Amino acid sequence: MTTTRFAPSPTGYIHVGNLRTALMNYLIAAKAGGSFILRIDDTDPERSKEEYVDAIKQDLDWLGLHWDRVERQSLRLDRYAEAAERLRAMGRLYEAFETPTELDLKRKKQLNMGRPPVYDRAALVLSDEERARLRAERGAGVWRFLLDQARIEWHDGILGDISIDAASVSDPVLIRTDGQVLYTFASVVDDIEMGVTDIVRGADHVTNTATQIQIIESLGGTAPRFAHHSLLTGPQGEPLSKRLGTLSLRDLRARGVEPMALLSLMARLGSSDPVELRSEMAELIEGFDIERFGAAPTKFDEADLFPLTARCLAARPYEAVAGIIAALGVPDDLAERFWEVTRENITTLDDLQAWWTLFRDGAEPAIDDEDRVFVAQAMALLPEGPLDEDSWGKWTAAVREATGRKGKALFMPLRKALTGQAQGPEMAQVLPLLQVIRVRG
Structure with a gap:
């Protein structure tokens, strides 16, 4: 069975970049009649917050991305510990004690020599006595996975054939030194044990995928089908990363974006x-095909969401908004x-609030100087009492007869006098809704 997952960290609100990953994984599972797992990556106890777990669920539910089950990595620490012991027994997990400063110096030295800044595996040649001394001096080290330094190859659902030299x-x-299991490892253990068959994520994870394939295979698993989508940029191609905080799903929701417009x-x-x-x-499910996506950076402009939202609303039946209108x-x-x-x-x-305020209280008239006399003449001809959809036609016909104006010169000054706006709904429909008309002849 096709099984996909979305694995957000509950350290903040999810944004459009996260949504892209969630949606693609959801659509793949849904189209295949498979299973979509919401997996909360909460192995970092200091940064993970329950309020963000709740927010993630609320945002996905708002969009209709319904998961088949929820998993919490914080409840699976024993599984990661067991997998780590298996790797140690195989000689594929080793302890290293370099400080961040020492690692930085090593990287700079390698770069100066024209070599790739790759960890030199110095920890592998430490004697038992040296390890004991470093542990006593520095505390526990980090645990590194010993890569098999061969080429790692897979066919990517978006990028095509990938080959990386390990x-x-x-x-x-x-x-980590404090015992925290990092995403690279926890994710692998989960993907194996949860039977994940397909993974879509950002192109910035390609190198992670290469190393994770080896970890999966070392633990006896079968690598899922991977696809790496392009990263989002701003509308001018600028990096979007600095603005993602203002593009959270709840921020877009608060600005009135409709779920189907966003999806x-x-x-x-x-x-x-x-x-x-x-x-x-x-x-969306029926029309989705991961192979139709490209590798080039993808421009995202939130302004594109609002015309789509407007079209969503224009098609909505009254019954769907009756409660909102009543609340006004x-x-x-x-x-x-x-x-x-x-x-x-x-x-x-x-x-809607602005429109109801206009209809309920009347608009501040917008009358050009050259139209003041005309508007006064016209308003003197506006009939008293209840107005209906025929009133606009009868009134403007009478005004045309009295003033000789016609076309735009007739209609536009009257629209602006009654609504304060140059554009809007048909005036034949507006006139019966106006509870107050502020300008009279």
Whole structure:
């Protein structure tokens, strides 16, 4: 069975970059009728916060990315300890004691000599006495995985055939000096034991994938199918990393972005297919193909989300927004008509408040000097009493007859006088909703 996973760290709110990874893994599992695991990477007790675990679940639920089960890495520490013992017994896990300063000096020396800055494996030649002395002086060391220095090859679902020389990569640290198991190792153990078959993640993980393939194989597992998506940039190609904090899913949600607008964009961004607004998840699942995505950095502009959101809302039936409209204070007898008039003139649902304020309280008139006399004449002809959808046509016909104006010169000054705006819904629909008209002849 196809099994994928999304493994966020609960150290902050998830953002559009995280979403790209989550969505691709979700769609692969859903299209195959498989299983999608939400795996919380909370092995760092100092940085992991329960509030972020809750936030991750809320954000995914808001988007409709429903997981089949939740796993917590903090509850699986015994499994990592057991796997570490197996690697030690095989001679594939060794303790190293260099300080960060010493490692930095080694890297600089290698670079000066024109060599790749790869860990020199000095810890492997330490005697038992030297290890005991260093442990006594410095405390516990880190535990590194001993790579087999051969080429590591796989077919990547996006990047194609990948070949990495393990000799050009440092033996990865799997366990820190304080005993914390790092992602590189915990993820491998989980992927093996949870039967993960497909993994999509960012292109910045390609080297990690190479080392993890060896760790998987050393533990007797079978490497999943990997695909590495391109990294997001800003709309001008600038790095997006510094702005990800303002592109959290809850921030976009607070700004009124609709879930299907966000999902429709992210399901196609960076692929050879055009972005198309979808109305339901089943359409995204059916149209998803990981092989349609490219390796080039992908431009993301949050401004693209708002036209899509507007289109989402324009297609929404009144029943779906009735509660929101009622909360604005729109009378029941006007509520459905209010939605029909405004639905194609809003970008987010937050815009409804401004429209209702306009209809309820009247707008501050916007009258150009050259139109003041005309507007005064026209307003004197506006009938008293309840207005309906025929009122605009009858009124403007009377104004045309009285003033001789027609076309834009007739309609635009009246729109601006009544709504304070040069654009908006059809005035025939607006006029019956205006509870107050501030300008009169």
